[in-house]
Amino acid sequence: xxxxxxxxxxxxxxxxxxxxxxxxxxxxxxEVLKRAREYGCEKVMLTTMTLEGAKRxxxxxxxxxxxxxxTLGVHPYHAAEIYEQPDSQYLTELRALGESLLAxxxxxxxxFGEIGLDYEYLERADKETQQRAFREQLELAVHxxxxxxxxxxxxxxxFISIIKPFLLRLPxxxxxxxxxxxxxxxxxxxxxGLEISVNGISFRTDEQRDMVKHIPLDKLQLxxxxxxxxxxxxxxxxxxxxESAKPLPASRKHSKFMxxxxxxxxxxxxxxxxxxxxxxxxxxxxxxxxxxxxxxxSNRMFG
Ligand SMILES: [Zn+2]
Numbered sequence: 001x002x003x004x005x006x007x008x009x010x011x012x013x014x015x016x017x018x019x020x021x022x023x024x025x026x027x028x029x030x031e032v033l034k035r036a037r038e039y040g041c042e043k044v045m046l047t048t049m050t051l052e053g054a055k056r057x058x059x060x061x062x063x064x065x066x067x068x069x070x071t072l073g074v075h076p077y078h079a080a081e082i083y084e085q086p087d088s089q090y091l092t093e094l095r096a097l098g099e100s101l102l103a104x105x106x107x108x109x110x111x112f113g114e115i116g117l118d119y120e121y122l123e124r125a126d127k128e129t130q131q132r133a134f135r136e137q138l139e140l141a142v143h144x145x146x147x148x149x150x151x152x153x154x155x156x157x158x159f160i161s162i163i164k165p166f167l168l169r170l171p172x173x174x175x176x177x178x179x180x181x182x183x184x185x186x187x188x189x190x191x192x193g194l195e196i197s198v199n200g201i202s203f204r205t206d207e208q209r210d211m212v213k214h215i216p217l218d219k220l221q222l223x224x225x226x227x228x229x230x231x232x233x234x235x236x237x238x239x240x241x242x243e244s245a246k247p248l249p250a251s252r253k254h255s256k257f258m259x260x261x262x263x264x265x266x267x268x269x270x271x272x273x274x275x276x277x278x279x280x281x282x283x284x285x286x287x288x289x290x291x292x293x294x295x296x297x298s299n300r301m302f303g
Contacts, residue, residue, distance in 0.1 A: 001291045003272035004043040004298035005036065006149075006197055007177045007223035010060050011046075011053040014227035014266045017257070025257035029060065032226075033067055035249060035262070036269035044068050044269055045302060047114050047149065047177075049075040051094055058101070061108040069110035069302060071149040072098050073141075076118040079125035079133035091136060098144055110302040112141040113149025114177065117162075120153045127155075131162060138166040147301045148174025150194070156185040160192065167192055175301060178225045180204070183211040190219050195297060197221035200231035200267070203238055203278055213282045217293040221301075222275050226267040231274040241281030245274050 009015075010029060017025035036044065046057040048071045057070040072094065074082055082090045101109045115137045117130050125133070141148055148170065152159045167173070176189050177197045186196055196215050199222075202208050233242050248270065251262035262268060280290040 001040050001273075001276075001288065002295050003039075003041040003222065003269075003276065003291065004045070004295055004302075005041050005224050005226070005269040005272050006045045006175065006221050006298050006302065007047050007199070007225045008044050008269060009047050009049070009225070009227065011049065011056050012227050014254075014263070017254075019254045024254045026259070028259055030064075031260055032268050033064055036272070037067070039246065039270035039273055041269040041272045042067065043298070045110060045149075046070040048072050049114065050078045050081065051090060051097070054094075054097060058108060065106070065108070068108075070108055071111040071113045072101070072109055073113040073115045073137055073149065074133060075114050076116055076130045076133065076151060077121055077124050079130045082133050082136075083129065091140065095140055095143070098140070102144065102146075109146060111149040111175070112137070112144050112146040113174070114151045115141070115148070116151035116176075117155035117159045118151060118153040119155040127158070131158065134159075134162055138163065138170075142166065142169045145170070145172065147172040150174050150176045151178065152176055152181065152189075156181055156188065160188060164192060173301070175221055177223060178202070178229065179211075180208055181211065182207060183214050186211050186215060190216060195219045195221055195301065197223045198279060199223050199225040199229040199275055200271075201225065201229040203231065203235070203282070206237075209237065209282050212279055213284075215283075217283075217285070217289070218297065220279070220290070220294055221298045222272060222279065222291075222294040224267050224269055224271050224275060226269055226271070228267060230265065230267045231271060231278060233274070238278055241278045242274055245277055
């Protein structure tokens with residue numbers, strides 16, 4: 001079984017060895033990728049949140065070109081940063097970077113994003129700013145003709161009304177990643193032609209588990225959203241599905257870090273099997289069927 005982890009935030013502090021602002025260990029992403037391969041995860045997509053983050057992701061994709069691809073875009077948390085600079089300088093630079101990367105023979109760019117709306121966190125960017133950034137980046141997406149990598153939290157209605165008119169001009173569609181909303185919202189997104197990817201955060205409540213059960217196999221993708229969104233193996237509603245999972249490598253607290261071991265509570269791509277097992281269990285279909293479908297869907301969209 002082969003996995004494509006479509007959402008990993010390499011730029012997050014935990015992958016740099018930083019926890020609550022303090023450096024505890026050296027960056028160990030090469031080990032993270034090595035463990036991922038040992039657990040069947042052959043491809044990883046690094047999600048980009050900001051222009052600065054894009055440059056850091058790019059270095060990593062260049063270092064591990066056989067395994068890593070990346071997205072390009074500004075996450076709704078960072079939407080206000082776009083407008084701190086005069087004359088749409090930020091988006092002009094984003095566009096120039098995207099154009100140069102797409103001109104490469106084997107482009108490191110596989111998707112445009114992560115873009116969207118997040119009304120759970122409005123401290124950094126209010127709704128109006130997020131909506132403006134979403135619209136303006138959708139225009140850019142039309143220019144690039146890449147599949148979209150999308151983020152939606154507590155905002156499905158506005159999200160759908162903004163994206164809908166653009167989708168006609170975006171034939172490669174897109175993926176709503178880390179989806180944790182209701183079954184009804186998921187079906188509305190699928191109706192638009194979008195695909196849905198899930199991780200540990202999508203398994204927390206009965207409502208979310210019902211949603212996962214109803215994702216059509218031809219629209220399903222899998223991710224860890226590492227370093228966050230772990231599958232909680234001690235949740236009694238989930239534990240039964242994990243009985244056949246391959247045991248994970250040894251892990252230690254970040255303060256007791258040892259190169260080559262996992263860090264407790266830091267999610268990694270070697271957990272993809274666990275995501276697949278829970279989804280298969282919730283849907284009542286075989287693991288092979290779920291993993292094969294997700295692999296095909298992710299490669300069709302981003303490969
Ligand atoms: Zn996201």
